[in-house]
Amino acid sequence: GENVGLHLPTLSVQEGDNSIINCAYSNSASDYFIWYKQESGKGPQFIIDIRSNMDKRQGQRVTVLLNKTVKHLSLQIAATQPGDSAVYFCAENGSSNTGKLIFGQGTTLQVKP
Amino acid sequence: DTGVSQDPRHKITKRGQNVTFRCDPISEHNRLYWYRQTLGQGPEFLTYFQNEAQLEKSRLLSDRFSAERPKGSFSTLEIQRTEQGDSAMYLCASSLGGSLNTEAFFGQGTRLTVV
Numbered sequence: 001g002e003n004v005g006l007h008l009p010t011l012s013v014q015e016g017d018n019s020i021i022n023c024a025y026s027n028s029a030s031d032y033f034i035w036y037k038q039e040s041g042k043g044p045q046f047i048i049d050i051r052s053n054m055d056k057r058q059g060q061r062v063t064v065l066l067n068k069t070v071k072h073l074s075l076q077i078a079a080t081q082p083g084d085s086a087v088y089f090c091a092e093n094g095s096s097n098t099g100k101l102i103f104g105q106g107t108t109l110q111v112k113p
Numbered sequence: 114d115t116g117v118s119q120d121p122r123h124k125i126t127k128r129g130q131n132v133t134f135r136c137d138p139i140s141e142h143n144r145l146y147w148y149r150q151t152l153g154q155g156p157e158f159l160t161y162f163q164n165e166a167q168l169e170k171s172r173l174l175s176d177r178f179s180a181e182r183p184k185g186s187f188s189t190l191e192i193q194r195t196e197q198g199d200s201a202m203y204l205c206a207s208s209l210g211g212s213l214n215t216e217a218f219f220g221q222g223t224r225l226t227v228v
Contacts, residue, residue, distance in 0.1 A: 032214040043117075043204055043219035044156065051213075089155050098169060099144050099208045099217055103155030 010108040019077040021107045023090035028071060030092035034101065035064060035075045037086045044089060047075070077109075085111045115139060117220035119205050125226045126195055133191045134223045138207030145188050146217060147180055148204040149173065156204055156219075162188060163210060195227045 013019045025033065031052035036044035050057045050064045050073075057064050063076040073090050087108050091101040118137040126132050138145050143164050148156035159178070161169040164185035174180075177195075182188040192199055202224050208217040 034216060036219075041224075043119075043221045046216050046218055049216050091155075093214050097214060098161055098163070099210055099214050100146065100158050100161055100169065101156075101217060102158070106153075106155050 009106070010110060012110045012112060013080050015080060015082060015111050015113050017080055019075075019080045019084070019109060021075045021077075021088050021109065023073040023075075023104050023107075025071050025073055025090065025092045025102075025104070027092060027094045027102070028068075029095035030102075032093040033064070033066060033073055034091045035062075035073075036089045036091060036103075037084075038089060038106070039086045047088075080109075080111050082111045082113060085109055117205055117207050117218055119203075119220035119223050121223055122221060123224045123226075125228060128197060128227055129194055131191065131193045132195060132225065133189055134203055134205075134225075136188045136190070136205030136207075136220060138186070138188070138205070139218060140186075142207035142209050142218075143185070144208045144210040144217075145182055146206045146208075147188070147190050148206065148219075150202040150204055150222070151200075159190075192225075195225075197227045200225055200227045 034049045035047040038044045048059045048064050061078045065074045087106045089106045090104045094102050120135045145162045147159040150156040159174050160180050162182040177193045180190045202222040204222045206217040206219045
């Protein structure tokens, strides 16, 4: 399953399928990006980050892709599991090197058993 | 647990009262951030400390809000004369600052409800 555009708030996928969550960021000066997962009532949990000198980075079951030309970021989750159900936020650093983050609106991932 | 710790987890207060929240960052992290998150939205930056120095404040941080990090370790966020619009989740995050940005780790947040 995949969401497109900024304003599709919910992505529903079947357990075991791959998920792709997209994000368009706003500031062309951003050089650091993070994906966070947030479960209900909890704080955001770091998933993976990427710097602008890379276009792909892989973690455990997750891959982040960065396309600076079109200011687009995506998070791919392989073999999606029920425990992956959460809201996913992308964040960028803007033009700041203080670590301050600017968050996107978030995408809710629902995993159907 | 060596993650970011916030206290209390929940706070219900009457309009006009003052509230104070505490954040204990990861011990070796010199950078500390406060964010506010309302329902259905991403976190919004409020303020940032490097060690004990408050180096940046958002326009969202009205004069009723004050934050401190007196010894460069834990931080407090105080809201005076609370308003219903202050109801939100207040999140604290910390990171190890240097020449490059590094990942920020968040606490579980303090959920404030102003009635």
